[in-house]
Amino acid sequence: MTAARHIPIADTVHTITIDSTFTPTPGGLIVQQGDTVNFQNNSNSAITIQFVPNPPGQPVSGNITINANSSGGFVAPNYDASANYDIYVGTTKESDGPYAIQVGNGPIYVQVTWNVALGVGQTNPSPVAVPLEGNLEIFSTDTTSYKASWPNTGDPFTLPSPLKEVVPGVANNLSYTATSAIAEYKFNLVKTTSSPVLGTGSGGGTVRVKGT
Secondary structure (H helix, E strand, O other), X not given: OOOOOOOOXXXXXXXXXXXXXXXXXXXXXXXXXXXXXXXXXXXXXXXXXEEEOOOOOOOOOOOEXXXXXXXXXXXXXXXXXXXXXXXXXOOEEEEEEEEEEEEOOOOEEXXXXXXXXXXXXXXXXXXXXXXXXXXXXXXXXXXXXXXXXXXXXXXXXXXXXXXXXXXXXXXXXXXXXXXXXXXXXXXXXXXXXXXXXXXXXXXXXXXXXXXX
């Protein structure tokens, strides 16, 4: 008996359309490993999609240059990852980025480092973008821990719980899922480890949730 043929299932193609204001739609996108992401450039200018490194995560794609009224893209890697990107015309960054692409469950990472001279926990990157239903993890790069608060808009990361604490090391923090889609959320950080004085110091950053 002849074995039945297994017809391969085509990977999904996702299209991001860039308009005359250099705004991509959708601004946040979640894809699966092996999917194709295609940028359709309707801006009448040659553009470069410039991806922001996301350490300690692996890259999603290299930068992509696309001619006016043309398209270009990439195949999502075979691992979970996330990246922010901006749109450039020449050396000029256009539109209200950053924007976000997530592959699988890979989170966007935000690093917090205590600045002794300024007495604050500095976040990198900020602002940072995450797709709606996408993942984000904030971690301290040194021995400093922080309490996080969202004073104006509330916490968009309600899964698995509200994001209220940032501690040292990637392995010691959770990846949170963005379940609210207000355009922008600002968070504050207060140092909780005792140097110089418990509870002193501040910092914070900005998270932009991009609808899919």
